[in-house]
Structures are given as structure tokens and as C-alpha cells.
Amino acid sequence: MSEPRSRLVRRVTTRGAAVVTATILWLGACAGEGEAGREADEPAQFALLTSGPVSDAGWYAGGYEGLLLLRDSIGAQVSHQQTRTPAEFDEAFRAYGNSGYDIVFAHGFEYQDAAIRAGDLFPDMYVVVSSGGRVADNVVPVTFTLEQASYLAGIAAAGMTRTGLVGMVGGVAIPPALGTFRAFEAGVASVRPDVRVLETFIGSWDDVSAAKEAAVAQLRQGADVLVHNTDAASFGVFQAVREATTAGDSAWVIGMNGNQNDVAPEVTLGSADLRLPAAFLEVAELWQAGELGGRPVYSGMEKGTVDYVPNPAVLDRYPPELLARIDEARRTILSGALNVPRVPYVEDEIGVQDGTGG
Amino acid sequence: MKGWKRKRGQAMLERRLPVGVLRWVGATGLAAGALGLTLLAAGVVLALGGYSPLRAGTALVSGALGSPDAFLSVTLVRAVPLVLTGLAVSLAFRAGVWNIGAEGQLYAGALLGAAVGLVSPGLPAPLHLPVLLLAAGLGGALWAAVPALLKTKLGVGEVVTTLVLNFVALNLTSWAVRGPLQENRGIFPQSDQVAEAARLAPLWEGTRLHWGFPVAVAVAVLLWWVLKYTPVGFRLRAVGAAPNAARVAGRIRVKPLTLGTFLVSGMVAGLAGGVEVAGVTYALYEGLSPGHGYTAIAVALLARLNPLGVIISGTLFGGLEGGAGAMQRDVGIPAAWVRVIQAFVILSALAIERWVRARPHSVFVHPPSAPGGAP
Numbered sequence: 148m149s150e151p152r153s154r155l156v157r158r159v160t161t162r163g164a165a166v167v168t169a170t171i172l173w174l175g176a177c178a179g180e181g182e183a184g185r186e187a188d189e190p191a192q193f194a195l196l197t198s199g200p201v202s203d204a205g206w207y208a209g210g211y212e213g214l215l216l217l218r219d220s221i222g223a224q225v226s227h228q229q230t231r232t233p234a235e236f237d238e239a240f241r242a243y244g245n246s247g248y249d250i251v252f253a254h255g256f257e258y259q260d261a262a263i264r265a266g267d268l269f270p271d272m273y274v275v276v277s278s279g280g281r282v283a284d285n286v287v288p289v290t291f292t293l294e295q296a297s298y299l300a301g302i303a304a305a306g307m308t309r310t311g312l313v314g315m316v317g318g319v320a321i322p323p324a325l326g327t328f329r330a331f332e333a334g335v336a337s338v339r340p341d342v343r344v345l346e347t348f349i350g351s352w353d354d355v356s357a358a359k360e361a362a363v364a365q366l367r368q369g370a371d372v373l374v375h376n377t378d379a380a381s382f383g384v385f386q387a388v389r390e391a392t393t394a395g396d397s398a399w400v401i402g403m404n405g406n407q408n409d410v411a412p413e414v415t416l417g418s419a420d421l422r423l424p425a426a427f428l429e430v431a432e433l434w435q436a437g438e439l440g441g442r443p444v445y446s447g448m449e450k451g452t453v454d455y456v457p458n459p460a461v462l463d464r465y466p467p468e469l470l471a472r473i474d475e476a477r478r479t480i481l482s483g484a485l486n487v488p489r490v491p492y493v494e495d496e497i498g499v500q501d502g503t504g505g
Numbered sequence: 506m507k508g509w510k511r512k513r514g515q516a517m518l519e520r521r522l523p524v525g526v527l528r529w530v531g532a533t534g535l536a537a538g539a540l541g542l543t544l545l546a547a548g549v550v551l552a553l554g555g556y557s558p559l560r561a562g563t564a565l566v567s568g569a570l571g572s573p574d575a576f577l578s579v580t581l582v583r584a585v586p587l588v589l590t591g592l593a594v595s596l597a598f599r600a601g602v603w604n605i606g607a608e609g610q611l612y613a614g615a616l617l618g619a620a621v622g623l624v625s626p627g628l629p630a631p632l633h634l635p636v637l638l639l640a641a642g643l644g645g646a647l648w649a650a651v652p653a654l655l656k657t658k659l660g661v662g663e664v665v666t667t668l669v670l671n672f673v674a675l676n677l678t679s680w681a682v683r684g685p686l687q688e689n690r691g692i693f694p695q696s697d698q699v700a701e702a703a704r705l706a707p708l709w710e711g712t713r714l715h716w717g718f719p720v721a722v723a724v725a726v727l728l729w730w731v732l733k734y735t736p737v738g739f740r741l742r743a744v745g746a747a748p749n750a751a752r753v754a755g756r757i758r759v760k761p762l763t764l765g766t767f768l769v770s771g772m773v774a775g776l777a778g779g780v781e782v783a784g785v786t787y788a789l790y791e792g793l794s795p796g797h798g799y800t801a802i803a804v805a806l807l808a809r810l811n812p813l814g815v816i817i818s819g820t821l822f823g824g825l826e827g828g829a830g831a832m833q834r835d836v837g838i839p840a841a842w843v844r845v846i847q848a849f850v851i852l853s854a855l856a857i858e859r860w861v862r863a864r865p866h867s868v869f870v871h872p873p874s875a876p877g878g879a880p
Contacts, residue, residue: 228833229840231795233786237713238579242834256693260788280692322692350679492692
């Protein structure tokens with residue numbers, strides 16, 4: 148450790164530190180100036196934030212499709228960012244707020260605290276939190292009543308199981324996910340109360356190998372119809388069922404959070420489809436009409452946002468009476484005669500249950 | 506020993522100054538050229554993916570430095586945990602302690618800090634924040650104590666133990682936000698927000714930059730001073746350079762020093778977690794850190810383990826990560842691509858630094874010495 152270098156290094160680093168400090172002081176003095184405004188004739192600006200990759204063929208992919216639909220149908224200028232940490236949530240909201248964005252679709256409950264902060268900071272920007280719970284004048288939670296589709300999936304599972312055992316593989320045990328599983332169980336029980344339902348939460352939305360392990364464990368216990376509620380991790384469930392079928396066992400998988408019938412067409416019974424683009428468009432239209440804000444939005448079967456879609460490739464394997472039974476249940480739900488179980492989590496509904504609204 | 510080296514060094518410097526300056530310029534030129542080539546290669550990769558390298562580069566720079574707000578609210582805010590964990594790693598490496606566990610120590614700090622921030626309502630307001638930060642440091646030190654004791658008492662290699670404990674801390678946090686620290690409604694896997702009094706205020710109203718930044722800078726200056734000017738710092742560097750020589754020739758008690766360094770390193774990393782909770786997120790989340798504790802190793806190495814250098818390299822990495830977000834937003838480059846580019850730049854920066862340092866006989870560069878070759 149000879150002196151010449153160390154002295155030079157010291158001088159450089161000390162001066163560097165001094166320059167950095169001085170710059171910060173100067174920047175601090177001139178920060179917080181002018182926010183970008185938007186001219187009336189400019190296109191609407193919509194952004195999407197996701198915590199996972201939009202290549203998951205499910206939850207995030209659907210959000211991204213929704214964003215692209217808004218670009219193509221309304222002519223909005225759109226932008227997307229995948230964020231990893233709560234610190235990045237704040238940063239992204241701020242970047243979009245500073246750029247004068249009209250709506251930021253924050254696609255997951257995890258954004259809700261940052262969304263409230265962003266709503267305070269940028270009163271002209273709407274933050275729409277998918278499956279969020281908190282409400283403000285410009286912070287709008289959107290609840291997709293996927294339970295309705297999951298209930299129908301339960302009917303399908305009960306109609307197809309031979310072993311009398313079906314399984315559910317979930318990501319993180321939060322109310323929106325728990326709700327779909329309670330509804331699935333109710334659907335199963337409505338057909339065959341004797342069928343047992345296994346439940347595993349893997350603690351992650353995109354851990355493919357953990358999901359596969361959980362699915363394999365359920366298959367080994369004798370489950371022959373599996374449903375999932377995860378994001379990218381779902382590929383592990385599909386893979387496990389596909390391998391079991393290749394090995395000679397008969398097993399089915401039911402997709403969720405999107406139409407996943409094409410992921411593994413030969414073993415997929417159907418999907419509890421979530422058509423996020425329809426929901427995004429609904430929100431954008433509310434915004435255009437000046438009716439967005441201050442209350443949650445519910446989007447479900449009535450709006451065409453969710454439905455159970457049997458896989459057309461295996462439609463001939465469904466007993467006809469099962470398909471009729473699913474259609475019957477769908478009609479009952481749409482008529483309002485059947486309230487599918489759900490686990491409430493929106494501020495307004497903890498206590499007050501608001502079925503449709505929007 | 507030091508005096509002799511100094512005299513010799515000065516003589517060398519004076520004799521060689523003109524040549525030395527030339528070589529310094531040369532080395533800087535080499536570094537700049539190599540960086541240019543790296544960026545060019547990154548541009549080619551982007552172009553192959555069908556993205557405009559020019560727009561990507563513009564977004565990267567403007568996202569990090571494009572406005573005062575970008576620099577303060579993005580780059581510097583992101584720099585805070587990177588500087589603190591980078592300091593933790595630098596300090597440990599200087600003493601020859603291979604602490605790969607800054608990530609876990611950060612989580613342990615965030616966990617204990619948040620717990621204190623949430624459950625001490627009886628505390629006088631002015632004390633709340635210091636107690637939170639102290640608890641965070643304590644959490645990090647406790648987490649580091651396990652591998653530190655295993656190393657000093659049983660001789661267990663700390664690389665594996667610190668690494669493994671990272672995952673334990675991560676899962677402990679996941680458990681805590683679903684169990685004892687879960688928000689009071691018991692719905693989402695996150696804690697409630699800590700009291701106002703326990704938060705680090707913004708440095709300037711209207712920016713996200715909080716008092717954690719000056720705290721990080723102060724810790725850097727303190728560590729630099731201790732390492733450079735105190736007997737403890739001298740012993741620490743001696744142990745890092747050659748533990749056996751330090752023990753035999755220098756009569757330094759290596760184990761207590763190693764233990765102490767490990768604990769302080771963990772404390773600084775834990776402080777990073779506490780500062781994130783108190784200054785940025787205000788609550789405990791399971792995905793609090795995207796891997797700051799790992800990036801910290803690159804931060805420390807790029808700064809050549811010099812605490813003052815860590816301020817600069819931490820800011821550099823903060824800017825790189827902040828600008829990466831803008832590349833997604835403004836140019837539509839997917840996150841996976843952005844991470845490839847980021848990794849590219851980090852690897853190149855480290856390789857260039859090593860490569861330039863390995864050019865002999867120049868004032869700017871110097872033959873490498875043991876971990877902790879810096880002053």
C-alpha cells in the first residue's frame with residue numbers, strides 16, 4: 148500500500164465526494180419544479196405496472212393485453228414497467244405522475260399502499276389497483292369476481308374426477324386467491340359432496356418448480372383433477388399433470404386467471420377465464436365518462452370479464468349432462484339467484500357486501 | 506515500515522511524475538475506450554432484440570440523471586441501501602471476512618427495525634426513529650453473529666453460512682408479514698405502516714430523497730476514517746492482508762478482530778434494511794430488497810473496498826438501476842432484457858477496473874494486493 152497511489156485515490160475520492168455533495172445541494176434547491184401538463188388534444192396516457200413477467204399466459208399477460216387493447220381501441224399512449232420492490236412501486240408511480248399519465252393500472256394488491264401515496268401526490272392521475280382493497284378519490288380498486296368462474300370449474304372437476312380427490316395449488320394465500328378456492332370447493336360440493344379437495348399454497352406466484360412439486364404431491368395422493376391460482380408458476384402445475392398423463396395416469400388440470408386451454412391442450416379440462424382486457428376497457432370507459440373514482444369497481448360474469456371456458460380440444464370427453472349442469476349454474480349465477488362464496492377484502496365491503504356495482 | 510515505504514514511494518513519484526501522468530492519462534483512456542466498447546456491444550445486443558440502442562441509452566441516462574428529481578428521487582434513493590450494504594461488504598472484505606450475507610442481514614435489520622417501529626407506541630416521539638435504526642443495526646449484527654461465531658469458534662467457512670442465512674432471513678420475513686407483524690386487518694402479507702415519528706423525513710419537500718442518504722454518507726466517512734487513521738483500522742487491514750503475519754509478527758489477536766468486524770459489517774447491512782423501512786416503504790414487505798446485498802459485492806469491488814469510493818459506486822449502481830426502469834417505461838424494453846444489459850454493464854465495469862489496475866508501472870494503477878488493496 149504505497150502512498151502515491153493511495154494519495155491520488157484519496158484525493159480523487161474526496162473530491163468526488165465533495166462534488167457529489169455540492170451537486171446534491173444544488174439539485175435539492177431546484178428540485179420539485181414544474182410538472183408536465185397535458186394538452187387537451189393529446190392522446191390519453193395509460194400505464195401498467197406488474198410485479199411479474201407479462202409472459203405468464205395468465206394474470207400479467209392479461210393485464211398487458213388490456214393495456215394493448217386500450218392503445219388500439221382508444222388510441223391511448225401506453226407504457227409498461229415490471230417492478231420488483233415496494234421502493235420501485237413509488238418510483239414508477241412518480242415517473243408516470245410526472246409525465247402526466249391519466250391512469251396507472253397497478254396490477255396487483257401489493258401496490259395499494261404506494262397507490263394511496265401516489266394518489267395524494269398526483270391528484271389528476273387515477274391509480275387503478277387490481278384486487279386492491281383501499282379506496283380514495285383517485286385510487287380505485289378493481290375486484291374481478293373470478294369466484295364465479297371458479298365455482299363452475301369446481302362443478303367440472305367434480306364431474307370428471309374418478310378418484311374422488313381433487314387438488315388446488317395456490318400462489319400466496321391472500322383473499323382474492325382464497326376466494327377462488329372457496330368457490331371451487333363450493334362448486335365441487337354442489338355436484339358431489341363426497342369429493343375431497345386438497346389445498347396447497349406455495350408462497351410464490353412465479354416459482355415454477357415449487358408449483359410442480361406441490362402438484363406432483365397432490366397427484367401422488369390420488370388427486371386426478373388439479374386447479375391452480377398462480378401466475379407464471381402455473382406452468383409447473385401443467386407440466387406435472389402432463390407428465391402424470393404421459394406416465395399412464397389419467398389426470399386433468401384446470402387453468403385460471405386467463406384462458407389457458409392452449410398451454411397443455413391434451414390435459415387441460417378448461418379455464419376459469421379472466422378477460423382482463425374487458426375489465427380494463429370498462430375502467431377506461433368509466434374514466435372517459437368522468438365516473439371513475441371514490442368507489443371500487445366490480446367486474447364479473449355480468450360484464451363478460453370472467454367465465455369458465457371448457458377446452459374445445461377435449462369437449463368430447465365431457466359427459467353431456469355435465470356441460471348442461473355447468474350451463475345451468477352459469478344461468479343461476481347471472482340471474483342473481485346464486486351467491487358464489489368469496490373472501491371480502493375491499494375497504495367498503497368488509498362489512499358491506501356489494502355484489503355488482505361498478 | 507510505513508515511513509520507509511512512504512519515502513520510497515515519494516521518490517518514485519517525483520522521479521516518474523511526467524511519465525506517470527502520461528500513463529495515468531493512458532490508463533484512463535483505456536478504461537474509457539473499453540467502456541465505450543462495452544456500450545457498443547450492449548447496443549448491438551439491443552439492436553439484435555429489435556430495440557433502438559440510442560433510445561435505450563437516452564432513457565437510461567435521462568431516467569437516472571435527466572432532471573434534478575430523477576437524480577434525487579431515483580438515483581440517490583436507490584443508492585442509499587446500495588451504499589450501506591456496499592460499506593458492509595467493503596469493511597468485511599478489508600478484514601478478510603467474506604461476508605456474502607449482506608442481503609440476509611438487511612432483511613434481519615428491516616424485520617427488527619419494523620417490529621420496533623410498529624410496537625413501541627409508548628416511546629417519546631424523538632426517540633422512535635433512533636430506536637428503530639438501532640434495532641435494525643442490532644438485527645443485522647445478530648444475523649451476522651451466527652456465521653461470525655461459527656467462523657471464529659469452529660472455523661466454519663463464512664461464505665456458505667452467510668449465503669445460506671440469506672434465504673433463512675428472507676423466509677423469516679415472509680413468515681413475519683403473515684404472522685406476528687401482519688397488518689391489523691390480517692388480509693395482505695405486509696405489516697402496518699410505522700408511526701410518523703419513526704420515519705426518515707425527506708431531505709427536501711417534494712422529493713423522495715430522505716435523511717438516509719446523509720446517514721449513509723456519514724457511515725462511509727466514519728468507516729473510512731477508522732480504517733485509515735485508527736489503530737483498530739490498521740490492525741483490521743493487517744489481518745485482511747495476511748492474518749498469520751498479523752498474528753505472529755504484529756501480535757494482533759485475529760479472532761476478536763474478525764468477530765468484531767463481522768458484527769459491525771452486519772450492523773451496517775442491517776441499518777440498510779432499517780433505513781429502507783423508515784425512509785422508503787414505511788412498512789415491512791417480503792420483497793423489500795431486489796438483492797441489494799448481492800449487488801453490494803459489485804459495489805464494494807468497483808470501489809476497491811474504499812468506503813468513500815462506495816458512495817460513488819453505490820450512486821453509479823443506483824443510477825443504473827433507476828435508468829433501467831426508464832428503459833422499460835419509455836422504450837418498452839422488457840424487464841428481462843433490461844437486466845441482461847445491467848449485468849453486462851456491471852461485469853464490464855468490474856473487468857475493466859481489474860484490467861486497468863493490472864497494467865503495471867503506472868501511478869493510477871498499482872499491482873493488486875490482498876483483499877483490501879486500497880489505502
